[in-house]
Amino acid sequence: MRYLYTLIxxxxxxxxxxxxxxxxxxxxxxxxxxxxxxxxxYRDRAESLRKLAEKxxxxxxxxxxxxxxxxYVTSSVAAGSGAETWxxxxxxxxxxxxxxxxxxxxxxxxxxxxxxxxEGAYLFTDAGRRPIxxxxxxxxxxxxxxxxxxxxxxxxxxxxxxxRPEIAETELVSYDRNTGGGLTTQTFxxxxxxxxxLTQYRPxxxxxxxxxxxxxxxxVEGLAVDLDRYLAAELP
Numbered sequence: 001m002r003y004l005y006t007l008i009x010x011x012x013x014x015x016x017x018x019x020x021x022x023x024x025x026x027x028x029x030x031x032x033x034x035x036x037x038x039x040x041x042y043r044d045r046a047e048s049l050r051k052l053a054e055k056x057x058x059x060x061x062x063x064x065x066x067x068x069x070x071x072y073v074t075s076s077v078a079a080g081s082g083a084e085t086w087x088x089x090x091x092x093x094x095x096x097x098x099x100x101x102x103x104x105x106x107x108x109x110x111x112x113x114x115x116x117x118x119e120g121a122y123l124f125t126d127a128g129r130r131p132i133x134x135x136x137x138x139x140x141x142x143x144x145x146x147x148x149x150x151x152x153x154x155x156x157x158x159x160x161x162x163x164r165p166e167i168a169e170t171e172l173v174s175y176d177r178n179t180g181g182g183l184t185t186q187t188f189x190x191x192x193x194x195x196x197x198l199t200q201y202r203p204x205x206x207x208x209x210x211x212x213x214x215x216x217x218x219x220v221e222g223l224a225v226d227l228d229r230y231l232a233a234e235l236p
Contacts, residue, residue: 019196021059023066024049027199045203052206060214068193070216072162074224080235082155086112089153092230096120096223100146112153119146123215124222132167132215141170141185145219158231160224165216166191192216 025046032042053059063072078085086109093099098120106115121142122129132143147165151158168189195209195216 019062019064019066019068021049021053024059024197024199027197031199045199048203049198049206052210056207056210056214059210060217062192062196062213062217064192064196066197068191068196070163070165070192072217072220072224074160074162074227076158076160076228076231078156078158078231078235080231082112082153084235085155085158085231086114086153088231088234089114089151089158089227091234092227093118095230096226098223104148112151114151114153116149116151117146118149118223119144120219120223121145123219124226132219133211141187143215144168145216147220158227160227162220162224164191165220167195167212167216 028037028042028045028049031037032039037045062070064070078088080088093114093116096118098118099105100117100119104115104117106113108114121132121144123132132145145165145167148163150161150163152160166189168187170185170187173184173186190209190212192213195213198206198209201209
């Protein structure tokens with residue numbers, strides 16, 4: 001018989017490894033201090049960055065370091081035994097439908113370690129699943145997010161490390177008229193290392209980079225909450 005219990009989920013993001021609007025501004029300031037930017041250029045870029053963050057509803061709390069490397073850690077307290085929790089986690093992975101074709105699965109029930117590559121085109125929200133928005137007017141297919149999920153399943157606790165996410169979009173592209181010309185599709189991928197920090201890239205690319213970064217974080221956070229809810233519903 002199932003009964004309700006309190007599920008405690010602690011999301012930890014190290015302040016030493018979190019990209020932020022302040023960190024972006026600090027990088028711009030360092031360019032000014034080095035003489036790479038004039039005072040007017042520094043002010044213009046800092047203001048453009050602030051307005052862009054406001055337009056997008058804020059700068060995402062991305063757990064990335066100064067090189068854009070991503071690591072998001074969640075820890076859930078679960079009521080079941082180790083075996084019950086292991087089974088519930090495996091069920092959740094299967095039911096998401098997000099196991100990638102090249103799943104790169106590592107599974108060791110003895111130690112509770114499970115590593116799998118997941119890829120999906122829908123966000124998990126309180127209102128149900130919804131497609132990930134596209135950022136390019138040339139989009140010709142669904143946007144997807146892929147990442148590595150490293151799980152440690154123990155009695156009373158599941159620790160998840162969400163690693164190496166990348167977002168992919170399929171776009172319409174033209175090809176050489178000498179071969180007949182026309183349009184075809186091509187898939188482009190962006191790992192977080194090629195998205196953040198924004199200020200290391202051209203200002204005219206900041207908008208799309210920020211949008212893609214926010215989508216990655218929304219995707220991962222939605223799945224983390226869904227995992228918590230599944231454990232809460234399935235464990236005794």
